[in-house]
Amino acid sequence: MSHIQRFPSAAKAASTNPLKMSQPLGAALAYLGVDRCLPLFHGSQGCTAFGLVLLVRHFREAIPLQTTAMDQVSTILGGYDNLEQALRTIVERNKPAMIGVATTGVTETKGEDMAGQYTLFRQRNPGLADTALVFANTPDFAGGFEDGFAAAVTAMVDRLVEPSPVVVKSQINVLAGSHLSPGDVEELRDIIEGFGLSPIFLPDLSLSMVGRQPSDFTATSLGGVSVEQIRSMGASVATIVVGEHMRIAGNALELKTDVPSHFFSRLTGLEASDKLVRLLGEISGRPAPARLRRQRESLVDAMLDGHFFFSRKRIAVALEPDLLYTVTSFLADMGAEVIAAVSPTQSPVLERLTAATVMVGDHSDVETLARDADLIISNSHGRQGAARIGVPLHRMGLPLFDRLGAGLRVHVGYRGTRELLFEVGNLFLSREMDHDHHAPHGPAHGPGHGAEPHGEDAHGCGGGSCGCNAG
Amino acid sequence: MLQDKIQDVFNEPGCATNQTKSAKEKKKGCTKSLKPGAAAGGCAYDGAMIVLQPIADAAHLVHGPIACLGNSWDNRGSKSSGSQLYRTGFTTDLSELDVIGGGEKKLYRAIKEIVQQYDPPAVFVYQTCVPAMTGDDIAAVCKFASQKLGKPVIPVDAPGFVGSKNLGNKLAGEALLDHVIGTVEPDHTTPTDVCIIGEYNLAGELWLVKPLLDEIGIRLLSCISGDGRYQEVAQAHRARVTMMVCSQALVNVGRKMEERYGIPYFEGSFYGVSDMSDTLRTMTRMLVERGADKSLIDRAEGVIAREESRVWRRLEPYKPRFDGKRVLLFTGGVKSWSMVSALEGAGLTILGTSTKKSTPQDKERIKKMKGDEFHQWDDLKPRDIHKMLAESQADIMMSGGRSQFISLKAKVPWLDINQERHHAYAGYDGIVNLCEEIDKTLSNPIWRQVRLAAPWESAVSPALTAPTMAPTMAAE
Numbered sequence: 001m002s003h004i005q006r007f008p009s010a011a012k013a014a015s016t017n018p019l020k021m022s023q024p025l026g027a028a029l030a031y032l033g034v035d036r037c038l039p040l041f042h043g044s045q046g047c048t049a050f051g052l053v054l055l056v057r058h059f060r061e062a063i064p065l066q067t068t069a070m071d072q073v074s075t076i077l078g079g080y081d082n083l084e085q086a087l088r089t090i091v092e093r094n095k096p097a098m099i100g101v102a103t104t105g106v107t108e109t110k111g112e113d114m115a116g117q118y119t120l121f122r123q124r125n126p127g128l129a130d131t132a133l134v135f136a137n138t139p140d141f142a143g144g145f146e147d148g149f150a151a152a153v154t155a156m157v158d159r160l161v162e163p164s165p166v167v168v169k170s171q172i173n174v175l176a177g178s179h180l181s182p183g184d185v186e187e188l189r190d191i192i193e194g195f196g197l198s199p200i201f202l203p204d205l206s207l208s209m210v211g212r213q214p215s216d217f218t219a220t221s222l223g224g225v226s227v228e229q230i231r232s233m234g235a236s237v238a239t240i241v242v243g244e245h246m247r248i249a250g251n252a253l254e255l256k257t258d259v260p261s262h263f264f265s266r267l268t269g270l271e272a273s274d275k276l277v278r279l280l281g282e283i284s285g286r287p288a289p290a291r292l293r294r295q296r297e298s299l300v301d302a303m304l305d306g307h308f309f310f311s312r313k314r315i316a317v318a319l320e321p322d323l324l325y326t327v328t329s330f331l332a333d334m335g336a337e338v339i340a341a342v343s344p345t346q347s348p349v350l351e352r353l354t355a356a357t358v359m360v361g362d363h364s365d366v367e368t369l370a371r372d373a374d375l376i377i378s379n380s381h382g383r384q385g386a387a388r389i390g391v392p393l394h395r396m397g398l399p400l401f402d403r404l405g406a407g408l409r410v411h412v413g414y415r416g417t418r419e420l421l422f423e424v425g426n427l428f429l430s431r432e433m434d435h436d437h438h439a440p441h442g443p444a445h446g447p448g449h450g451a452e453p454h455g456e457d458a459h460g461c462g463g464g465s466c467g468c469n470a471g
Numbered sequence: 472m473l474q475d476k477i478q479d480v481f482n483e484p485g486c487a488t489n490q491t492k493s494a495k496e497k498k499k500g501c502t503k504s505l506k507p508g509a510a511a512g513g514c515a516y517d518g519a520m521i522v523l524q525p526i527a528d529a530a531h532l533v534h535g536p537i538a539c540l541g542n543s544w545d546n547r548g549s550k551s552s553g554s555q556l557y558r559t560g561f562t563t564d565l566s567e568l569d570v571i572g573g574g575e576k577k578l579y580r581a582i583k584e585i586v587q588q589y590d591p592p593a594v595f596v597y598q599t600c601v602p603a604m605t606g607d608d609i610a611a612v613c614k615f616a617s618q619k620l621g622k623p624v625i626p627v628d629a630p631g632f633v634g635s636k637n638l639g640n641k642l643a644g645e646a647l648l649d650h651v652i653g654t655v656e657p658d659h660t661t662p663t664d665v666c667i668i669g670e671y672n673l674a675g676e677l678w679l680v681k682p683l684l685d686e687i688g689i690r691l692l693s694c695i696s697g698d699g700r701y702q703e704v705a706q707a708h709r710a711r712v713t714m715m716v717c718s719q720a721l722v723n724v725g726r727k728m729e730e731r732y733g734i735p736y737f738e739g740s741f742y743g744v745s746d747m748s749d750t751l752r753t754m755t756r757m758l759v760e761r762g763a764d765k766s767l768i769d770r771a772e773g774v775i776a777r778e779e780s781r782v783w784r785r786l787e788p789y790k791p792r793f794d795g796k797r798v799l800l801f802t803g804g805v806k807s808w809s810m811v812s813a814l815e816g817a818g819l820t821i822l823g824t825s826t827k828k829s830t831p832q833d834k835e836r837i838k839k840m841k842g843d844e845f846h847q848w849d850d851l852k853p854r855d856i857h858k859m860l861a862e863s864q865a866d867i868m869m870s871g872g873r874s875q876f877i878s879l880k881a882k883v884p885w886l887d888i889n890q891e892r893h894h895a896y897a898g899y900d901g902i903v904n905l906c907e908e909i910d911k912t913l914s915n916p917i918w919r920q921v922r923l924a925a926p927w928e929s930a931v932s933p934a935l936t937a938p939t940m941a942p943t944m945a946a947e
Contacts, residue, residue: 013580014532015564017545022538044600045505046514046631050543052873057546062876069505072632075604086508093509105536105601106632109570140536141601142567214880217857364559381545384558401546 017363017385019318019378020344021398023138024102025051026148026178028065031100031134033176033203034156035224038096040066042083042112043104044075047140057401059209064220066090070106079107080117087121091131094219097227098132100152105140132227134159144345145398146320149178150245153202156230157252164235164257171236172283173259174201175250177243179323179397180267182209183408184416188267191276191413194292195284200229200236202249209407234259238283240276242267243322244349265349266326267412268420269333270299276413295414302418303334309428310334316370317355318363318378319397321347326411327377327396328353330420340369375427392431394424472610473603473628480641483723505635511873514631516599517543518639522721523595523627523646525671526699527551530591532561534578534609535599539631540564548892550675552698556591565601574607582616582624592701593623593651603630623701625650640720647695647704648727655705657692662763664692665754666710666734669721670741672697676897680741683778683898687770689754695724708732712757714739714750735761741897743813744782748775782899786817789906793818796913799859800824801870802888810888811841813902819909822846822865853877867913882921884912 024041028051031039041048048067055063068082083101090099103114114135121133136155138148153175172192176185185206192199207223214222233239234257241250241263250261262279266272273296277288313336317327321343328338332354341355342365350358357369363378367385370376376386379397386393400406410416513521516539524531524547533540544560551557563581565574582594594616598609613626629642657664665684670677677697684691693699693707707713708728713736715725725736735757739750755763755771797820800811811821823846824837834847853874860868860881868878871889878885886908888896896905 012584013563013577014561014582014584015537015540017560018537018541018562018564020537020564021541022536024538025542040508044514044632045510045512046517047538049511049513049517050538053546054542056872062880066508067505067510068507069510070632071505071634075600075632082507085506089506089508105538105565105570106604109601109604139567140538141565141570144537217854217877217880219853384545384555 015362017367017381018344019342019362019366019381021054021145022047022051022104022140023143023145023148023151024104024140025054026145026150027100027102027136027138027152028063028148029055029145029178029205030149030152030156030203031098031102032063032208032221033201033205033224034098034100034221034230035207035226036097036218036220036222037100037224038064038066038090038094038098038220039100039102040068040086040090041102041104042068042079042114043070043106045069047104047106054399058399059407060404061209061211061407064094064218075106075110079110079112080120083117084121084124087128087133088125091128096131096220098134100156101133101135102138102148102152103136104138108137108139108141132160144320146178146245146322146347147345150248153246154249154252156202157233157249157256160227160230161233161253161256162231164232166235167237168232168235169237170197170284171232172197172199173233173236173239173253174199175239175241175246175253176201176203176205177246177322179243179320179326180205180412181407181409182206183410184267184412186210186408187410187413187416191292192280194289195280195286197280197284200233201225202230202233205407211408233257238262240264240279244325244347245322265352266322266329268326268330268417270296270303270414270417271333272329273299273412273414273417292414295418299414299418299421302421306421306425307335309425309432310336312337313374313428314339314372315375315377316340316342316366316373316391318342318361318366318376318382320344321349323397325349325353328355330417331424334421339373340366342366342369375424377424392427394427473630473633476628476642476645477633477638480638480645480723483641484726513636513639515629515633515635515639515642516597516631518636518641518720519597519627519629519643519646520639521547521636521671522640522643523696524557525549525551525696526593526595526701526704527557528554528592529701530556530559530561530585530589530594531597532563532578532581532585532594533597533599534563534565534574534581534602534607535597536565536570536601537562539597539599547671548673549671549697550673550678552678553700556589559589561585570601570605573605574602575609575612578602578607578609578612579616582612583620586616586620586622591622593625595625595627595646597627598630600630600632603632623650623654637720641723644721644724648724648731651701651705652724652728653705653708653732655702657706657709660692660709661690662711662761663689663758663767664710665689665758666693666695666707666713666728667691667697667716668695668713668724668736669716670694670697674892674895676741676895676901679895679898679900680747683751683774687751687755687774688767689758695721708734710734711761711763712736712754714754716740741901742810744779744816744899744902745812747898747902748779751775778899782903783816785903786906789910790818792910792914793906796820796866797822797864798909799856799865799868799870801856801868801874810896810902810905813905814909817902817906823848825849825851857881867909869909882918884915884918886912 028039031037045067048065052063052065068086070079074082118135134155136151138151182205185201204225208221212222236259239259239261241261254261315331315336315338324343328341331338338355340357341353342361363382363385370391371389373391376391377394377396380400380402382393411420540560540562563577596609596613610626613624616624627646629639692710693703713725713734715736715738728734737753740746751771755767799822825848857877860883867884869886869888875885894904894908895901
């Protein structure tokens with residue numbers, strides 16, 4: 001359908017204005033969705049400091065994150081002693097329910113045997129058996145943020161979930177990928193509970209990263225899915241797997257517990273939301289609540305009102321793979337044209353993208369590809385390049401350090417889809433309303449902008465749809 | 472080689488702390504050993520970037536896996552009046568294959584691409600842990616690239632795991648001494664040329680100071696490295712006097728410039744009224760001692776007198792508003808010191824400060840100035856700070872962004888005075904900015920509201936306990 005153009009990965013030696021973030025950072029975020037958890041990076045202390053600052057800037061929250069503080073000597077001789085000391089210190093000082101360990105480039109280059117270290121630690125520290133421990137291999141030099149998140153979720157499933165002899169009819173699991181914001185998870189809980197089901201989200205950022213007000217100082221995550229809840233996921237009636245990068249964890253969960261899993265490549269868009277609602281109706285045997293029915297109507301209405309402003313708009317999107325898929329699919333649903341989809345890392349989901357150019361790249365590639373775009377959708381790092389080429393930027397993904405409430409935006413379900421439609425649609429609408437009414441209008445929208453600079457005049461307001469003729 | 476460098480940096484005669492140590496302690500260096508599971512703070516590479524990245528027209532290339540740059544770029548507030556190239560993040564983004572096969576060729580290709588595409592006056596190449604482990608020789612690659620491409624390509628050998636941010640600052644200084652300073656001659660020199668070391672122009676702070684220098688007739692030949700240009704940094708050896716801001720971090724650079732080029736240095740600060748004035752006085756006095764015209768001193772005194780009277784007049788309105796307000800101040804070392812006197816001048820009460828990064832001499836000085844009642848905390852745990860704030864022992868906390876939530880979650884006003892801040896606090900105008908920010912925060916109406924009990928917390932609704940307003944109105 002679309003001509004997919006891929007740049008050979010070896011074309012550039014210098015990644016310029018990187019879009020990619022490291023695996024351990026993704027793992028840390030996954031661990032932060034577990035109640036009373038302290039994520040621990042097995043590496044030098046700088047790895048932790050950078051990750052911490054990035055998450056603090058995005059969520060505007062205290063981020064618990066510790067380090068094994070590897071130095072040159074321990075790096076060469078092996079990091080077990082540092083790891084053991086760190087785990088003991090953390091248990092002693094902070095008494096977390098779980099410690100989630102993520103390796104880094106330093107420990108992975110050395111080739112630390114994490115499975116062996118886990119066993120050794122448990123043998124040597126029987127007194128600490130009450131603290132759940134999860135280790136994930138997340139080298140900085142392979143994969144990226146999403147892969148690290150996936151590795152941590154898979155590691156939690158492997159280590160904690162147990163098969164159950166009984167099935168709790170109303171309990172349902174949701175493996176929530178890193179492309180779902182805490183606000184998205186909150187919305188999903190609302191939708192699922194509307195069917196009389198009680199969801200267990202792994203991880204559950206909606207309970208931890210939404211602006212909690214602790215009564216006392218805590219050095220661990222406050223809120224999130226509890227370790228006991230994770231253990232009990234084997235008793236659920238079904239598992240909803242959201243996002244390609246959650247597929248491995250979903251398979252692991254199904255294999256371990258026989259709980260059937262249902263895969264969703266996305267939950268944004270009318271059809272995608274319908275699919276979810278249909279499934280929840282089947283599992284629960286209940287009709288869709290009136291609230292959801294009203295939301296669906298409202299979304300349909302928003303699509304009718306809004307499609308004028310999306311049709312044939314040329315948009316470049318640069319996000320983590322599953323969010324990239326979600327957003328480009330939504331834009332395609334609305335009649336917009338994705339001229340470039342840039343992903344920081346490889347992912348099977350890239351094969352399914354609808355875009356003129358699909359590539360693994362960085363923000364400098366977006367700058368090159370988006371020169372005649374109407375809009376760029378990317379994280380806050382995209383603002384420099386967008387300003388240089390004079391194309392507006394709509395911020396999504398992570399990090400969003402120049403916007404408030406980054407973690408609470410909702411883009412799933414009928415209501416979330418409507419929000420996204422309004423956010424993006426309003427950018428186009430305001431541009432059409434603000435344009436110079438004295439300038440001669442260009443010809444009506446052709447399929448492709450040809451040589452028109454930035455498409456400034458090339459919006460289809462001739463039909464009076466945007467109301468600009470009133471000026 | 473890197474080890475020799477680190478030993479050299481640790482054995483710093485210009486550092487007062489170092490001078491009080493035994494030979495054995497000296498060898499151990501100034502890096503406190505980090506406790507796994509209870510450590511915080513950046514690594515040496517982070518420290519090196521902080522020092523060098525403000526050199527705005529140079530390209531800064533990080534040789535490492537994505538974590539080192541991908542997680543950290545675009546997060547500092549150092550401003551440039553010209554080139555914005557320093558804000559572009561370059562990394563070799565090492566992959567598994569580079570770890571196995573070595574990343575030297577990729578590094579060379581990356582340097583070449585940058586030179587061809589951006590034509591910067593120089594490229595700084597930062598070593599990180601992973602290629603340091605696999606043995607990539609960045610010094611050799613930089614030398615080769617330098618010859619091939621005809622541009623300075625400077626290796627910055629400060630991989631994260633060698634130590635703290637502070638050590639990284641020093642290693643970055645060494646890179647400048649070895650490869651940059653003294654490589655370019657200025658078009659002309661004047662008897663009032665100065666070099667400022669350790670000022671990063673965060674939030675544009677240097678621009679609050681530079682106009683005063685211009686007015687007095689002092690030429691800022693070179694700033695390391697705020698609003699810096701490569702050529703200017705390379706000319707630093709022709710300065711007549713060097714000023715060290717935040718001295719502990721780059722004391723090696725000041726001292727070695729004295730050793731090599733005979734440039735005297737002094738420690739100064741731009742924070743606080745009296746410190747700012749002292750800095751201008753010392754700078755002009757030293758310039759005159761080295762042959763500048765004596766009238767420089769008079770001009771400086773004129774500027775100082777005018778600015779001081781102006782700043783005190785501008786601070787006057789804050790005094791009644793700040794009366795009785797108590798401040799908790801948490802910053803590293805010297806900087807906080809300069810601020811204390813200015814804040815007290817504006818009527819604030821400083822309860823205490825952290826002295827984690829201060830030297831014993833600093834602490835003695837604080838004790839002398841403030842008496843025994845003033846708190847000096849060496850290692851205050853976040854939990855304890857939270858407790859102090861929650862019990863409203865202070866009205867505002869001033870600290871770096873890392874600890875902001877300790878204060879905000881205790882529902883106590885907080886002000887950022889560290890490297891991510893958005894307001895400039897240096898110079899005379901800066902202190903007024905600071906007081907304005909404190910006042911804005913303290914007087915914000917949210918503090919009363921956010922401390923209100925939730926409807927389900929208070930036993931009786933305030934509406935009902937209020938003097939029966941509703942029934943009265945209904946009766947009317």
